[in-house]
Amino acid sequence: MNMQLSLLPDIDTMYDALVRKDSSFEGVFFAAIKTTGIFCRPTCHARKPKAENVEYFGNSKEALDHGYRPCKVCHPMEMKGVVPSWLKSLLDDIEATPNIRINDQNLRERGLDPTRVRRWFKKNHGITFQAYLRSLRINNAFGQIRQGDQVIQSAYSNGFESLSGFLDSFKNSTGFSPKESNHKNVISVTRIPTPLGPMIAGATDNGICLLEFTDRRMIETQVERLRKYLKAELIPGQSPFFETLTLELNQYFEGKLQQFTVPLETPGTEFQQKVWKVLQDIPYGKTRSYKEQAIAINNLKAIRAVATANGDNRIAIIIPCHRVIGSDGSMTGYGGGVWRKQKLLELERKNC
Template structure:
């Protein structure tokens, strides 16, 4: 369990790993903050640590104007959400600087946001969205020329050059290529990256996971696919079910999942999905449950290779002695998830 000292050190360090895990209420000012707030830190004797923002509000604390604890950390600004929604509805749209300025948006602002949160500029993001849309049309049998112009490309040669640069082959030779769609989802515990293919969600991880880049590269290699920002029919259901889970109104996920891995890994992951909501198991119990009582270490390794956090609840597995063992999303997130499920 977290101690006052642990939580106080987290706010001194402005540690985002504790985001959503607790809130800091300052008795002398009547203000409450998120753990990563950059405002001046109070003395520990003046601090009250609370589990939720609602608890802080009920006790009369006011939200900090510096860190805005009532908002999700890293939440996509409303004006960017609208633009992404428009691109989802019509990938052929092309937002130029003049279009942004007419909406009261500074081009440098949106460029910096996309560089920080997607690692590419807004213009590059739009290009990837269009090329993703065109690729899917070609895969469904549509002529290359029609797919290119429907995706908003004015030059067929320019489209062919970009397509070959992304997929390593011209559109006419891309039948054996695949795409993994990628998006960001903000949750109470921080931003998550989601990936999906036609079969279902194939990755869901917190952005701070150290193995995230390795997981993305591995997934792309296994599926022989390019990971590109784009819309996917599973993303809206995923967002809805995650919101319901964090609100405490959902105990079971029904969204389709796609879990490429070895037979043993898949056996472990399927068993994880059967763990009852609000209950925990040890790695030893999990090994016994799948009929491999001597494979405790292999089970633990398979849990660690799980790419779909929360939906495949590896957070429900703890050490034999009851210790909170490692969790890719952070040990405090694991503790929060278990407490959340116990109370829901």
């Protein structure tokens, strides 16, 4: 029997997840099929085997060490959320030139199928490829106007063929006109792949204001609250903070970083600010109970309110609400899923 099974969910739970292609178990286990000699993600669309023909591993290396080959259907060696190789050069060009215009014919000239590209963007960003490009150009124009460029100059420099088209697109995306840019905010958003699944990151001019797993419960509610606090719209775009954030997240998951330095912006109530501050005071690799958190803010009666404020945290991992557990040591609720909480704590304890 696999010695790592003690760190995994029970076999019935894993087999049920495998049958249902449950994406919430991505990163929790890999399923190795004895009859074929291959191993798969929990979400693999290949034909499902009988329960007695499956064994489970906590990571791909263990499966390889036991002689299994990676599945050619679900590609378990690739981190979930990583940009596929066939798309990488296109996204590199877009990142280098955010005002670029690319139509279907341009995609074909690059050897890309427009339908395939469109499907990937709908699945991973919730919008079409053209809408993604348009959002990047709007975001870029917003920054230029904030820096003093004229509206008409920003419109044409970002590939819009008419001023009226630019004005309509800008207002539809941001909710305000270009002339109001100096008094408004935009939150640039991007996706960052991690070993526990893709995360959505948001940044203002002041720092990172959003970092959540894309399948987190109530993420829409969290985003809406952020919009209201900052009076801003979320638009796909670039931020100087994203490079630092991505680097530090990679180092964290490699066990090489214990303290993040990327600036944060955390709008909230005075009570929430206190709770989030003491969360950041919990040492790497350690845990506290909700009662201990309440004591840390000098309000022992506020245990339930502390738990609620933990749940309202919009910056996962960096503001480490995963380090708060039940008084009896139990894994209490976590917006990103209890299994992720367990994985994060295991990672930190291993690298203390």
